Amino acid sequence: MKNILKINNLSKNFGNVSAVNNVNLEVEVGSIHSVIGPNGAGKSTFFNMISGVLPPSSGKVYYKNNDITGFESYKLPHMGIAKCFQITNVFPKLSVRENVWSSVFSCAQKSKFDFLKPLSNFKYVAEETEKIISDVGLSHKINDKAEELSHGQQRMLEMAITLGAKPELLLLDEPTQGLAPEATLEMTKLIQKLSKKYTILLIEHKMHIVMEISKVITVLNFGEVIDEGTPSEVKESKKVQDAYLGRG
């Protein structure tokens, strides 16, 4: 087994609150690895430490054996790590095309001065943009402003922006939050499809989603890992059941 991401004793304290406490975790190349846990378990905090938004209180994050602990978040896409936010996070007044184009361009830049050249110089960026937009099923909306899309479509756009970076590792924070059941199903299918191309670290609250698609599941509660294993192992675990029923 080869791991692409390795977390060593990662912790985060907010004053007296220990939001994440000594978490260890390894993500295998090509797998979907899920982190689940009840509300307030520390999932988002954990996610934000990996993705460079929050500096950890202690511990290390290794990506392909390189120490990336505390790297500024703008550096990560250039190394092959892209993330999708828990709340929809797009560029509202810009078109769907511009939203995705910007992301593709960011990681496709060949020289430091590419951003001063005419837009028409970047044919490959334009082609890649259209391909990604069609992959998430938004081709018919390509010239609409992001703010004009439905909530479900905005989630898809969010995903398209994330994919624009051509990542190797995808970090997803509750991609199905606030989606209607059909849209949730669509998103789950998309994630499954994406896992053929990318390694995915998925943060989720809803158990049934991760059960179907994950290879490994890590369960957090009160900032600590309480269990880890295959979906069926986790399903059987008494500790996990207790945590989710609020008896943990």
Place this chain on the structure above:
Amino acid sequence: MNKYTIICLIIFILLGPFLLPNATITEMLIFGIVAISTNIMLGYTGMLSFGQALFFGTSAYISGLILLAGFPIFLAIPIATLGSFLISLFVGYFCVKREGLYFICLTFAFNQMFYFIAYVWTEVTGGEDGLVGITRPEFIDTQFSFYVFISILFLTSLYLMYKIITSPLGLIFKLIRENPSRAEAIGYNVRFFKLVSFSIASTFTGLAGSLYVLIHSMVPIDQIHWLKSGDIIFMTLFGGVGNFLGPLIGVVGYIWLSDTFSIIWARWPLIMGVIFAIIVLYFRGGVSELLENLVKKSQSYFKKNKDEKYIKN
């Protein structure tokens, strides 16, 4: 820019000198550079700087001093512009560390600092009296040649700024305005690009300042005062931050109105205040958006009339 705006711009450049006094029309072009460049930062990147007079004024002083020392204008303009660029990197480096209100306050504080230096350093800047006795070089001695000279620099600046905002850089600025944390997450160093935007705006503003000395052959100290920074924001918002040339309309309107009213009534800034309040309250897109909507409405009106005629025939 569509072809109609370009035609309007050309008509304005050609007719302007016949309709307005030479000092007024050249001042409009010079402040046109200021407002359009300020809009790259304000409208495109979403950063409100209350310190742009710092760059305008400092550059005017540098250019004025070089001319007074007897050096040619072809040294004065580039050196003053380069000077504003360097100062903008220094000032901007600190300012872009903060956002929102704190950013505004920082730019304002730097403006005050530079104003104070100009105020007390009387041997160099002339203090309250300003820098006087600058002579215009011979080749731009006449009103006509001076106007041509300023127009060329104006159009060149416009062209360069247009290139910038239509390049990927312009799109990155909009990303920062729309959603800085997302821009960061897709790999853009937001603080760096904010500094770029700040520097572009300030450098062009500096260029304009270096030209300003030529109009009245002097640098009055109020060109570096924070009230001037307020004027710059006023002109930009008045014209409209929604499109590239919008601020130019604001400049023309502002300078024309202030010229007209200041003769009639000494308390004319009061009228400006009222106009500003109305714009901010009811026409967020400024005059340019107002015009755009009018054009759209009249177009659909004429189209409707035409359609009706068709039906009758």
